[in-house]
Amino acid sequence: MSEHALDHHHDDHAHHGPAKGIKRWLFATNHKDIGAMYLWFSFIMFLTGGALAMLIRAELMYPGLQLVDPNFFNQLTTTHGLIMVFGAVMPAFVGLANYMIPLMLGAPDMALPRLNNWSFWLLPAAFSMLIIAIIKSFLGIADAPNFGWTFYAPLSTKFGPASTDFFIFSVHMMGISSIMGAVNVIVTIFNLRAPGMTLMKMPLFVWTWLITAFLLIAVMPVLAGVVTMMLTDRHFGTSFFDAAGGGDPVLFQHVFWFFGHPEVYIMILPAFGIVSAIIPTFARKPLFGYASMVYATASIAFLSFVVWAHHMFTVGLPLAGNLFYMYMTMLIAVPTGVKVFNWVATMWRGAMTFEVPMLFSIAFVILFTIGGFSGLMLAITPVDQQYHDTYFVVAHFHYVLVSGAIFSIIAGVYYWLPKWTGRMYNEFWAKFHFWNSLLSVNLLFFPMHFVGLAGMPRRYSDYALQFADFNWWISIGGFWFGVSQLILLGILIQVCFRKKGAPVSDQVWEGAEGLEWTLPSPAPYHTFSTPPIVK
């Protein structure tokens, strides 16, 4: 099979193949190479951030401080959050975009291949700084950032450790990388569509990514702004966030969440696109409301700019402000509901089969909706006085990010892996991975609702005794979920490196539609050098 895959490139294409050795990756301009690097990078970050989460859960398994001191605990939660948000979820979606958008649009490559290379290679540099910081702290040399992934001032400005400056530099690099990635996506979609591929014929994954890219361009500079203000507050005598100099610590939160809330949708809109591709395939029935899905995505993106202060219901906003942000936040439930109803209507009276991508997609719809319910509850300002900064919030955003965003990424990987490699993954192990992930993720995150409602605040290195029993089970769920992801690693190694697995047809999935399935499996190094005609 491996011989066949290699021959494939040479037989079908007059173009030169990939460069040899390390140069292929360092100087990569091919969207498939860069997409693959993004995906492997994000998977490595997912395992790294997961390892930190294992330490957090080990400490929280019993009341008392058994393993880490509270300062190091805060560094663990900070680095875990930053790595998972910026290192695992976002680059995974960029990787899928790089690989799939040209294939879905009938384009030969991304529009700006060199920019593409640069935006990828910034990431390992950015994240090595964060990871070196936590390793140095582990060795007792210097403290890593310890102020939470939201890095509220003045904890991160006046009180931040020296490594905060490296953190700022690192965030700048991630931001530049994301903006360049977004520019590339937009230029590709607007310029490189095959003849006949009108905007309203684009697959939903492309649509959701187009909207995500605009969100990125709108808010990443705001993030860059807020960390720069931190930098000048720390070293150049400004007082943006210091009341003693006429500033306001709450200003930090406004600016941060003006970035932060759209960021949340940046991490979920592409997931909607993936699931909207997979469910119709395995229901063998077209997506129920394509146009309304596009409009719902755009509405969510628009609303994401006017809800940011719902993260700040306890900072003492005026009544009118609290009411406004409550209403706007509740409104998001409408387009989100439209999406969920659409997926259900797509499944309705289809002829469903339950291959692994479908299993993960269905789990996504259910668990993401549960996360949506707790989101709606959190939107209610008076009740949020009780939920705010408790494990209820932790449960909410892990439901939408782990069993939401990450499940959709895993679904997408299982869905397109045969197209990328020409080989089918091992069905038994993939199902084993699914069921273990599904059960463990719920054991891990569902009881967090209970301890949160019972009053356990988040970011606590130790807790009162009444939270002990659930925390033990949460930790068991955490270790189980963590170990389960090694199954995925094994499956990927088998398919990608050990070249194991049954060869697949070009169509791969019976009900799949779209240009990517017209290509040979595996997709050759260069595709659509001559654009296809879309009718």
Place this chain on the structure above:
Amino acid sequence: MQSLPKRCLWAGLGLLAVTSQTALAAWQLDMTPGVTDISQEVFALHRTMLWWCVAIGVVVFGAMFYSMIKHRKSKGQQAAHFHESTTVEIVWTVAPFLILILMAVPATKLLIKMSDTSDSALTVKITGSQWKWHYEYLDYQGNTDISLAYFSVLSTPRDQIERPARASGLFPKGAAQDRYREDGNYPEAGEHYNMEVDKPLVIPTGRKVRFLITSDDVIHAWWVPDFAIKKDAIPGFINELWVNVPADKPGIYRGFCAELCGKDHAFMPVVVEAKTEAEFEQWLADAQEQQKQEELAAASSIDKTFSKDELMAEGEKAYLARCSACHQPNGQGLPPTFPSLVGSPFTVGDVANHIDIVKKGKNAMPGFAAVLTPKEMAAIITYERNAWGNVPADGVDVVQPRDVAN
């Protein structure tokens, strides 16, 4: 004489009653209804929201599971090809919108009610700092000359909290070697582990109490679940919140710091003691008197000279209470943020500098001039200059209160 099975049944039921009562606390699933009118309304609204979500969930997931069971290819199902229906799409856009309005109306009413801080009988200023709360009584029924203020600090002993699983290495840094017990025989955690303080905030029941809340350093948040109030303490700004504990509900209510505020975020609980009005007024008078006596004692101690042994004994106690969270009981700190005091220039170097740091603070360390009496500071400084094998380079091994007060 009861038969054996019958006795077993009774014993079993008794055991069940006992265990289910303790289990109830440990396996609490839902929010506390709390004790105030507001907290009970918050709880009711929370339950309403929860049931809305459950109802919607049953419908949506019900349809999904029905479809997953019925509409399978393996059952010979042929895929339908319908898509797009303007009617259906309008219905499922408008219906959620109407439900949201039903949810928003009571939420708005309750929020307006919660925001009304007017007409309070007592005003207390709450100041958060790393990692303790400070309560200052400002105004009780028009009397603004109360001059009562004190700190409220976690009282759970450190050896209940720190139970290192290993003697060496990073986990935990610093004091692991000293605290590690090979036999695993650590002291049992008490009933109110991590939720107990030396001096609780005391308020009257049946009266509206207003809190003005701010911070000395980073952002904290003051939260008592039984009152359903939570507000950020923001340095340089003042937030307001209020509570009215019903007259028939005196008692001790426990809460938390809810905003990440650094290392000991998890170790600065809130404890509020609600007393009946008469008891509160008695307590207030007593507390004022006690504070006056303490101030007098502190003032007179400035002129006294204490022996090194006296200062060392008091210093060790005060050091463990106030300093050891960061600098550790063995003085070795948690470098680099919390430096070691063993043989350090801060403790064995110039005494004036040592006094200055304790009074005014340095980097992450707050100043203690407002927190401790001169005698306590003198005792701590004396202790730090002599403990752990320290020998002061300038020969000054005893510091008297007057040295600190000047």
